[in-house]
Amino acid sequence: MYKKLLTFSLIAAALSACGDDKPQPPALVCNDPAVLQSVRGNVQEIIKQEARAFAQNDARQFVDADKIIAAGSELLITLDNPAQETRNGTNVCSANLRIQIPAAILSTAQTNSPLIYGDQTINQIIQQRTTGSTLTYDGAGVFSRTLGYTPTTSDGQTVINYADNSLTGTAQAVSAALLPYGVKSILIVNGQALSLEDALRLRHQPFAEPPVATPADILDNNAASAVFGQAAPAEASPPEVLSPVAPNNDEVLFSANELEQAKNNNRAADEEINRLWERMDKTVQQRLLNEQRSWIQSKNNSCRQAAAQANSTLQAEYLQLQCDTRMTRERSQYLRGYTIN
Known part of the structure; x- marks a missing residue:
């Protein structure tokens, strides 16, 4: 009798173990170097598009888009504490995204800001853009937020799928901060060539307002x-x-x-x-x-x-x-x- 009970117990344990042996999704490689490369590439691409769009629509031609694009390549971008988590039953990666504008670039942008944003400071412009979002800005050039993503590898290539549009919103906010950095050294104001310094001294004039796109x-x-x-x-x-x-x-x-x-x-x-x-x-x-x-x-x-x-x-x-x-x-x-x- 004791042997039979022992046999049944072993069988039940084996069946229980089999029942729990469900296939688990493979673990995500959240710290794959391709993730940071993808983030950096996306941020720089969005900054390029934003800079060129502004320069194209700016009737005053105050901004050199290439200067802004070059500044975008100097951003310090990091992804800290990447880890896997489950959202709605799906495995995703999460990391702390941090984008820092170099001090010299930020200082130049702040100096030139009145020619683009008038009486508003860069901090005020960024505050307007980040209100209601999880993106934070420390006022000293550092943007940070949590970034969700899923890396998948196929045929030796890693593709990064982002959980939402938070990376796009972040890059657009960074672009807004960089925009004044692209102001040219020589500006044409009312048909007269002015140095950047002279234009800043005359910033009370109407051209200080940001441009408005025409119907065309x-x-x-x-x-x-x-x-x-x-x-x-x-x-x-x-x-x-x-x-x-x-x-x-x-x-x-x-x-x-x-x-x-x-x-x-x-x-x-x-x-x-x-x-x-x-x-x-x-x-x-x-x-x-x-x-x-x-x-x-x-x-x-x-x-x-x-x-x-x-x-x-x-x-x-x-x-x-x-x-x-x-x-x-x-x-x-x-x-x-x-x-x-």
Whole structure:
């Protein structure tokens, strides 16, 4: 009897062990050197795009984008305490991202700041950008936040997938701090060449205000050049030309089919952004609500300006639809980082 009980106990233990032997996902290599390389590459690429976009839209031509891009290559970027954690049943990596602007670059940017941001300081500009986010700025050139990511290796290549758009937001904030560093040493003000020092002394003049994109800039250089879910190219694409173009005037001609297609594209863009919004966590929606309302107002104002350039009522509708669709696609791409996949 004792032997039978012992046998049954052994069998039960073996079955229990088999039941617990479920396949576990492989551990993530959170400290893979490719992660830091990817972070650095993404940050520098975003800074490059932001710098070139500002320089292209700045009618005053105060900024040399290449100076900002060069400053981006000198950033001190680290990922501290990488570790694996579980989020919603999925293994992800988490690390403390720290980006530091070198003291000399930050000092120059702070000195030049009035020519770009007027009476606002760089610290105030960054505070506005980081309000409501987990990104912190110490006022002395150091940005920090927790970064979530998943490294995967295939065919000897490591690909880094980021948990959200926090890296993009961080790089854009760093770019805002670096922007004044790119101010040129010689500036043209009211048709007169001035040294940077003289321009700073005259900063009370109207040119101290930051530039506003023109309707043409909104139509031709909107960042929504990528369709939903596709990354924008590193280099800016050529301005879109509406065709056919009338040979003797600036009026844009188009067919009824093209106008209908513009309406369909706009309707699809609206449906997409509404789906993304509905997929968001309710707390995230609440946090983004004021920002979303401001974006809607900005979009409406910008697209009314774009439509105002038209030579006819139909052309105005066409230009307004184009502008609205592009800006909505851009916003969808931004909101995608907040959605639940």
